[in-house]
Amino acid sequence: MAYPSIAIPGQPLGLSSQYASGPGTHVQNAHICASILGPVVEYAQDTKASSGKTRDSPPPVLSVQRSAQLVSNDAALTNVLPEVDAVVLARVTRINPRQATVAILVVGETVCSDEFQGLIRVQDVRATEKDKVKIFSSFRPGDIVRAQVISLGDQSNYYLSTAGNHLGVVMATSDGGNTMYPISWKEFKDPVTGVTESRKVAKPF
Amino acid sequence: MSMNRKNLDSEDTKWELQEFVSGWYEIPAAMTDRRRINGPPGGSSPVIFASSLGIGGRSVKRPSRIRPPDELRKIFLKTGLTPLASGSAYLELSPSANTGETCDSLAPSSSALKLTCAVHGPRPLPRSAPFTPQIQLSTHIKFASFAARQRRGYIRDASERDLAVHLETALRGVIIGNRWPKSSVEVVITVLEGEEDRWWGDETGGGTTGGSAGGWGMMNVLAGCITVASAAIADAGIDCLDLVSGGVAAIVKTPQSQHEAPDRDTDMGEIGKNGRLQLVIDPAPSEHQEIYAACVVGYLSTRDEITELWLKGNIPGTTSFSTPMQMAEVGGLLDKAVEAAVAVRLVLGEAVREAAELKAGQNRNNKE
Numbered sequence: 001m002a003y004p005s006i007a008i009p010g011q012p013l014g015l016s017s018q019y020a021s022g023p024g025t026h027v028q029n030a031h032i033c034a035s036i037l038g039p040v041v042e043y044a045q046d047t048k049a050s051s052g053k054t055r056d057s058p059p060p061v062l063s064v065q066r067s068a069q070l071v072s073n074d075a076a077l078t079n080v081l082p083e084v085d086a087v088v089l090a091r092v093t094r095i096n097p098r099q100a101t102v103a104i105l106v107v108g109e110t111v112c113s114d115e116f117q118g119l120i121r122v123q124d125v126r127a128t129e130k131d132k133v134k135i136f137s138s139f140r141p142g143d144i145v146r147a148q149v150i151s152l153g154d155q156s157n158y159y160l161s162t163a164g165n166h167l168g169v170v171m172a173t174s175d176g177g178n179t180m181y182p183i184s185w186k187e188f189k190d191p192v193t194g195v196t197e198s199r200k201v202a203k204p205f
Numbered sequence: 206m207s208m209n210r211k212n213l214d215s216e217d218t219k220w221e222l223q224e225f226v227s228g229w230y231e232i233p234a235a236m237t238d239r240r241r242i243n244g245p246p247g248g249s250s251p252v253i254f255a256s257s258l259g260i261g262g263r264s265v266k267r268p269s270r271i272r273p274p275d276e277l278r279k280i281f282l283k284t285g286l287t288p289l290a291s292g293s294a295y296l297e298l299s300p301s302a303n304t305g306e307t308c309d310s311l312a313p314s315s316s317a318l319k320l321t322c323a324v325h326g327p328r329p330l331p332r333s334a335p336f337t338p339q340i341q342l343s344t345h346i347k348f349a350s351f352a353a354r355q356r357r358g359y360i361r362d363a364s365e366r367d368l369a370v371h372l373e374t375a376l377r378g379v380i381i382g383n384r385w386p387k388s389s390v391e392v393v394i395t396v397l398e399g400e401e402d403r404w405w406g407d408e409t410g411g412g413t414t415g416g417s418a419g420g421w422g423m424m425n426v427l428a429g430c431i432t433v434a435s436a437a438i439a440d441a442g443i444d445c446l447d448l449v450s451g452g453v454a455a456i457v458k459t460p461q462s463q464h465e466a467p468d469r470d471t472d473m474g475e476i477g478k479n480g481r482l483q484l485v486i487d488p489a490p491s492e493h494q495e496i497y498a499a500c501v502v503g504y505l506s507t508r509d510e511i512t513e514l515w516l517k518g519n520i521p522g523t524t525s526f527s528t529p530m531q532m533a534e535v536g537g538l539l540d541k542a543v544e545a546a547v548a549v550r551l552v553l554g555e556a557v558r559e560a561a562e563l564k565a566g567q568n569r570n571n572k573e
Contacts, residue, residue: 006558006561006562008557009444010445010448010507011507012507028446028508035444036439036443036444036445037440037558038564038565066442079326079327079441081385081386113291116329152387155335155336
């Protein structure tokens with residue numbers, strides 16, 4: 001192992017001919033250099049991505065892990081940004097016939113230290129029969145939604161999509177204030193009153 | 206009467222609103238601070254008795270540099286001291302070692318530098334800001350009102366804003382901005398104790414020379430700010446090309462009596478009857494009778510790049526920048542400032558590595 005266990009910004013970690021540059025690093029003069037402070041990790045590249053190439057084994061990836069800021073014993077905040085294709089958890093803040101505005105709370109597996117504002121447009125709610133989608137029967141304010149980032153969007157909003165079986169509302173409360181459970185791909189049911197409400201439901205794992 | 210009062214109230218609320226709206230922007234210097242009870246504008250400084258200035262027969266000894274010309278003052282640097290900020294650091298330069306003689310005055314002979322830096326962000330841009338593919342950096346430097354002998358106000362003045370612009374230039378060259386689209390980061394530095402521009406004896410007319418243009422202390426403050434901000438940014442986990450460190454060098458007048466064996470590196474020739482020009486790194490302004498020129502750099506040592514350069518002063522015996530002699534001297538000054546920055550970088554690197562090791566250890570313990 002040529003590289004140090006903990007890297008400081010600017011420290012050379014290895015030759016770019018032997019390693020690929022991962023998150024937290026940059027390439028300078030054919031050297032992979034750390035760009036953040038933290039422990040160095042090496043892992044094999046995802047072989048699926050480069051299966052078409054003639055090279056039999058892609059070089060391993062060097063990356064520097066972002067060390068989480070410890071807030072208390074079990075909560076850690078990190079600075080993460082929603083990226084395109086990232087799966088996020090968001091709370092619906094307000095809806096109108098064209099779009100639902102959400103606050104992004106979790107990106108991937110990490111809890112954001114700040115909320116990011118996102119937007120689910122009516123045409124991004126589901127993949128099929130897009131013209132029949134009604135925001136009002138897909139989301140309600142307060143719902144927790146699993147969605148995918150499709151674009152960094154404009155100045156204030158990230159654009160999200162819930163087109164996909166595993167995307168959609170994961171937690172919802174009824175008009176009566178009870179937590180509901182999903183009964184189909186488009187319905188949640190209130191266990192107390194027995195009333196069903198329509199939502200774009202995410203397929204439970 | 207009641208009418209009058211109402212008017213006053215409405216004006217007050219307007220002012221409050223204005224400040225609320227303009228929270229992100231500078232408050233123009235023309236606006237006076239109406240929210241606090243301020244002391245007299247000139248401030249007050251400790252009383253200096255005539256006897257301590259040598260007027261009554263006893264002479265007061267000005268502090269002098271006892272470090273070698275190429276030695277820095279000791280640096281204390283620690284990251285992660287402000288819990289609410291996403292990254293923070295504290296830097297302190299030890300006051301120069303006392304020459305051992307007892308001082309007649311209570312006023313300290315030399316100043317130290319104490320800086321605290323907090324980095325907030327990266328966080329989402331405010332709603333009104335336009336889209337940016339890069340991180341938006343903003344820097345704020347504020348002297349505490351008690352930071353120097355001259356009392357400072359609560360609103361940032363022109364020199365503080367000028368320092369902040371210098372710092373922003375130094376940091377902009379090192380941050381990899383496109384890793385954080387649509388976000389902003391704020392670097393806030395509070396100067397708890399600032400470097401004095403000259404020895405207090407000179408200020409009150411007790412010194413041998415009046416000292417030429419002031420503002421030398423600012424250069425030390427800027428170098429400290431660059432270093433402490435770099436540590437705080439590393440602590441916040443913002444992508445950087447390198448750790449940028451600040452270094453200062455100056456051309457000063459050293460009395461012939463204190464001058465040690467000639468040194469090819471730092472010696473620059475004679476000046477006047479009993480003085481020599483000398484290149485020193487990390488000059489403490491109070492220790493030097495006269496500073497002719499000084500230079501601050503923000504330097505990336507692993508890439509050998511300079512992100513910020515501030516050169517000021519006039520080297521005696523030369524008139525303009527065009528002469529080759531002057532160019533050589535400027536080059537020497539610049540080299541010395543870079544040398545100082547390289548030395549500071551060693552401390553900076555150790556401090557952030559120590560913090561990272563501590564953090565990694567904590568994370569491991571938490572998982573277990």
